[in-house]
Amino acid sequence: QLAGTGLALSGIGLGPAVSSAALPARAAGTGPVLLNFNESPYGPSPAAQAAARAIVADSGRYLFALAGELRDAFAQQEGVAAQRVRLFPGSSEPLNRAAVVWTSPSAGLVVADPTFESLGDLAAARGATVVKVPLRADGAHDVRAMVDAARQVNAGLLYLCNPNNPTGSITPADDIAWMLANKPPQTRLLVDEAYLQFSAQRSVIAQVMQRDDVIVLRTFSKLYGMAGLRLGVAAAHPDRLRELASLGDNPLPVTALAAGLASLREPGLVEQRREQNTRVRQATVEWLQKRGFRCLPTEANCFMVDVQRDGAAFTRAMAERGVVIGRSWPIWPQVVRVSVGTEAEMAAFRDAFAAVVGLKG
Ligand code: PMP
Helix, strand or coil: CECCCCECCCCCCCCCCCCCCCCCCCCCCCCCEEECCCCCCCCCCHHHHHHHHHHHHHCCCCCHHHHHHHHHHHHHHHCCCHHHEEEECCCHHHHHHHHHHHCECCECEEEEECCCCHHHHHHHHCCCCEEEEECCCCCCCCHHHHHHHHHHCCCCEEEEECCCCCCCCCCCHHHHHHHHHHCCCCCEEEEECCCHHHCCCCCCCCHHHHCCCEEEEEECCCCCCCCCCCCEEEECCHHHHHHHHCCCCCCCCHHHHHHHHHHHHCCCHHHHHHHHHHHHHHHHHHHHHHCCCCECCCCCCEEEEECCCCHHHHHHHHHHCCEEECCEECCEEEEEEEECCCHHHHHHHHHHHHHHHCCCC
C-alpha cells in the first residue's frame, strides 16, 4: 500500500522490447525537460506533419469535406455510426460543454478523487454540487460509491476517466458495466478515454450504439502527439451530440484535420507508441521502486510516485534542475505525477530525482 494514499501497489513486469529508432525525439538539450502535461515527447508522426504542411496550400477554403472524411474514418475504425461521432478542437471542448449543458445548481456532478479536474472545476463554478469520491485501493473508480453519490445529488453527469489522470490507473470493464446497469437513469455517464490508447483496455465506445446516456471522449493530443493542433472526438447518441452542439459551432483547423486523418491511417502507429511508452515507463518505475520509492500501478503515459516529502517543494527543486514535472494533488500531498518522456528525458529525470532526494551513486 502506498503511504497516505490508501492505494495498493501492483507488481510491474517488463513488456516486449521495441526499437526506438523509428521514433524521432524532440531536439535534445534545448530548454527544460517537460514532463508535466502528459504530452507525447514524439509529437505528430512524420506522416501527420507532412499532411498538415501540405494542406496549408489549400487552407484558403473551409474544406468542410475533410471533417466528414475524418469523422467517417474514425467511426469506421471504432465500429460506430458516423452520426454518433462529432469532432471538436480538442477534448477539453466537449468536456467544458458537458459541464454547461448537463450540470447546474439542480443537477450535480460526481467525479473521482483524484482525477482530471477541469470538468469538476467548471461545474462547481456554475453552481453545481460536485461530489469527489476517492479512488479504490487498486486505483479503480469506486463505482458503487459514485452511483450512491449520483443518487444523493441528483447528478446530471458522472465522470469516469479511464485510464485515470493523474494516476494512470484502470477501471475494469465489468465495473463500468455495473455502473451503467445501476446508475440513476437521468445521470449521463461521460467516459474520458484520453489515455486509452496507451493501455491494454478495451473502449466502451460500442455502448453509444446501444444507449443514449453514455458519452465517450477521445483526443488526438496524447498518443498521436497533436496537443497543439487541437483535435478531439465525442461519441454519443445523436440527441446528446446535439446538446453538446447547442452551444455553437466549433470549426476545426484544417491542419488538425489533415494530421488527424494521416494519424488514423498510419499502420502500426498506435502499437508502436504504446509499446515505446510502456517500455520507458516501466524502466523508470522500476528504477524508482528499487530505490524505495513506491509508484502507483499505471497504464497511461504518466505515473505517480510517493516522493516521501512535500510534493510541491519537490516539484520546485526538480524544476530548478531543469526537469518540469506535474504537481501533487491535494488528497496526496507527497505524491507527484510525472509524464513519460523519451529515454533521454527519463535519464535526465533520474539524475535530477537522485540529486533532489540525495541518492548516492
Ligand atoms: N481529458 C484528460 C483526462 C486530459 O488529461 C486532458 C489533457 N490533459 C484532456 C481531456 C484535454 O485534452 P485536449 O483538450 O488536448 O484533448
